[in-house]
Amino acid sequence: MTSLVAWPHWRAMLSIAVGVVALGFLVALEIAARRYGQPGPIANQVKALIFAPKPGPLYGGMALMVMVLPWRQRFIAAGTAIGIDLVFLLARWAADAKVNDGHSFGTGALWVMLGYAVIAVTRRTGRERVLLLKGVGLGLLLVAGRKTGDTWLLITSKARPVVLDQYVATADHALGNPSWLVGRMVEATSPISTHLLHFVYGQLAVAAVVVALYQLRNVAVERRFPRHHLVRTFLVIGLLGPGIYMIFPVVGPVFAYGPGASGTGGVHWAMANLWPDVPPPINTPQPMSYDAITPRNCMPSLHTAWATAIFIHSRNGPRILRFAGTFWLIATLAATLGFGYHYGVDLVAGVVFALTIEAALRSHERGWDRPGIGLVIYGATVFTALLVSYRYLPMEMARRPGMFGPVLILAMTSVVYGYGRTAKPGEPTVTPTRQPEPQPEPL
Numbered sequence: 001m002t003s004l005v006a007w008p009h010w011r012a013m014l015s016i017a018v019g020v021v022a023l024g025f026l027v028a029l030e031i032a033a034r035r036y037g038q039p040g041p042i043a044n045q046v047k048a049l050i051f052a053p054k055p056g057p058l059y060g061g062m063a064l065m066v067m068v069l070p071w072r073q074r075f076i077a078a079g080t081a082i083g084i085d086l087v088f089l090l091a092r093w094a095a096d097a098k099v100n101d102g103h104s105f106g107t108g109a110l111w112v113m114l115g116y117a118v119i120a121v122t123r124r125t126g127r128e129r130v131l132l133l134k135g136v137g138l139g140l141l142l143v144a145g146r147k148t149g150d151t152w153l154l155i156t157s158k159a160r161p162v163v164l165d166q167y168v169a170t171a172d173h174a175l176g177n178p179s180w181l182v183g184r185m186v187e188a189t190s191p192i193s194t195h196l197l198h199f200v201y202g203q204l205a206v207a208a209v210v211v212a213l214y215q216l217r218n219v220a221v222e223r224r225f226p227r228h229h230l231v232r233t234f235l236v237i238g239l240l241g242p243g244i245y246m247i248f249p250v251v252g253p254v255f256a257y258g259p260g261a262s263g264t265g266g267v268h269w270a271m272a273n274l275w276p277d278v279p280p281p282i283n284t285p286q287p288m289s290y291d292a293i294t295p296r297n298c299m300p301s302l303h304t305a306w307a308t309a310i311f312i313h314s315r316n317g318p319r320i321l322r323f324a325g326t327f328w329l330i331a332t333l334a335a336t337l338g339f340g341y342h343y344g345v346d347l348v349a350g351v352v353f354a355l356t357i358e359a360a361l362r363s364h365e366r367g368w369d370r371p372g373i374g375l376v377i378y379g380a381t382v383f384t385a386l387l388v389s390y391r392y393l394p395m396e397m398a399r400r401p402g403m404f405g406p407v408l409i410l411a412m413t414s415v416v417y418g419y420g421r422t423a424k425p426g427e428p429t430v431t432p433t434r435q436p437e438p439q440p441e442p443l
Contacts, residue, residue, distance in 0.1 A: 025239075026144070029151045036158045041147035048110050048143075050088075057146040058106040060209040061139035064231065065113050067216040068135035077112050084108030113139050131223055138231060145235050146205075152242035153295035160249035160296050164391065165256035166271065166285035168299065168343050171390045173282060173398035174405040178344035179253045179337045183276025186338030197335035200328060204306055207328045208234050211313050214321060227365040230313040234306060236357050241302040244353075248387055249296030254340025256288070269294075275340050282398045299387070301342045304350030305357075307332035312358060345390055348412045352383045355419045362423050371422040379415050386411065 030040030039047070048058070062081060066074040085108035113136050120132035172179070186193050208230055215229040250256075257275040269290050274280055290296075307329045314325025336342040356379030363372030386408070389397065397404040 026148065029148060029155070032155055033151045036154060038151075038154055041144060041151050044147045044150070045110075045144065048107060050107070053106040053110070054146075057143050057205065058109040060205060061142040062109040062113055063139075063209060064142060064212060064216065065116065065135045065139035067213065067219045068131050070220055077116070080115075081108035081112045084111050110143070127223065131219075131225075134225060135219075141235055142209075142231065145238050149238050149242065152245070153297055156242065156245045156249060156296040157294055158292055160246060161289055161292065162287045163249045163251050163256065163290045163296055164285075164287060164299075165250050165252070166280075166283075166288060167394045168250050168345055168390055169253065169257065169280045170282060170285045170394035171397045172343040172345050173279075174401045174408060175344040175348075176401065176405070177279040178347075179340055179342065180276045180279045182334060182337035183253075183340055186334070187276065193338070197331060197338060200331040201303065201335040201339070204303060204310075204328070204332065207310055207324065208306065211310055211317070211321065211325065214317050215313065228362055230309060232361055233309045233313070233354075233358050236361065237302060237305045237309065237354060240357065241300065241305065241353070242297070244300060244387075245296050245298075248299040248391070250298035250343075250346070251290055251294050251296055252298045252341045253343060255290070255294055258340060282395070285394055298342055298346050299349060299390070300353045300383075301336055301346040301350035303332055303336050304342070304347045305354035308351050308354040309358060312354075345386070345408065348408050349383060349386050349390075351412050352379055352386065352415050355415050356380055356383060359419055359423050375415075375418050375422045378418060382411050382415055 026041055030042045033040035033043075044053075047053075059081070062077065066077050069077065082105075085105040088107050089105070116132060117136045120129050120136065124132055169177075186197065212230045212234075215226055219225055253275045255269070256271055257273075257280055258270050259273065259275075271288060272280070311325045311329040314321045317325075333347060336347065337344065356376060359372065359375045359379060363369070363376065366372070389404075393404075
């Protein structure tokens, strides 16, 4: 009995601790962004209450929030958000206010989410209050994650003036320079391939929201969230990934070796004009300076990590969702390489990174057993070994591609195999419905 009472208490304390750490992290990012003369995630979020933000993340967050509501209230929430946005649109038009990047909607969705937070505190009690607050928190976390990511990218460009692209490009010879190969294929099939891949690459968050909405479809009926869902993995990947950017700053082939035939990339800062026509020569790599604008967001490839998470979480859905998850993963890999945003070794690290985080989150919810702990330790070890090898063994990797190429693929495949054996992704993510035991209501 003591353990049954202590477990919810421990989880509540853990949730409070995580919330405090997250708030401190946001404050730290705000301070760091201010040091570079830019608003941070908190300021940008407050600004979105009045000024026109990018609508996608806000309406995506509201879509997640309304999953805790019955259908009638969902339509009311959507109509209210659109109505508020129309009022702001008319006000901006009357005031002749400038709108960045053509963004005109999104403020209404933020106001609706904040409004439901007030409703939860003032009009709901007990489990209904907790459920609605969880829904609001989930929606706001998606929005805050986007703002936090933008701030992180700014910090990487300012705080890391030296990049390690020569090391990664040299190590990429072990895989046959896939970015150069796929880049030429994309150019040969342009404009069809470029339009399709740009859409897939830019709408990755939309695909994640679609999968998450399917996973959360029964929340309003069952009055509880699944034990594990895609949004959690998405947010943790976005939280931890930029920390690796700071440790291993890389800008990508189109910037470090561009502009190439595409006419884009780091024209003034590039080491040479090679991508995607001529693979870089095998020379002793050196750190190189780069501008203070381009994000150092290549190692690991978070687009690959996110697409991998979408693929994993779409496996329990209907056939069309499984097909979409597979397509999004393949197309994202093609886009990251074909547009010169990433090297091949970035993608290998991204897959290992995603699977390790996913395994840790699943183990946390299902209980930490020996296989789960072993998989997380193994995945973290492989990920660390990959980064160390890219930094300190690139020449050996480039000179012996027949040995190191298969080793890289085998290392990644071993984590994939271990995840499939240990995490059992085919199991349902929603706990079986059980009759709740009577518990005394807190006063």
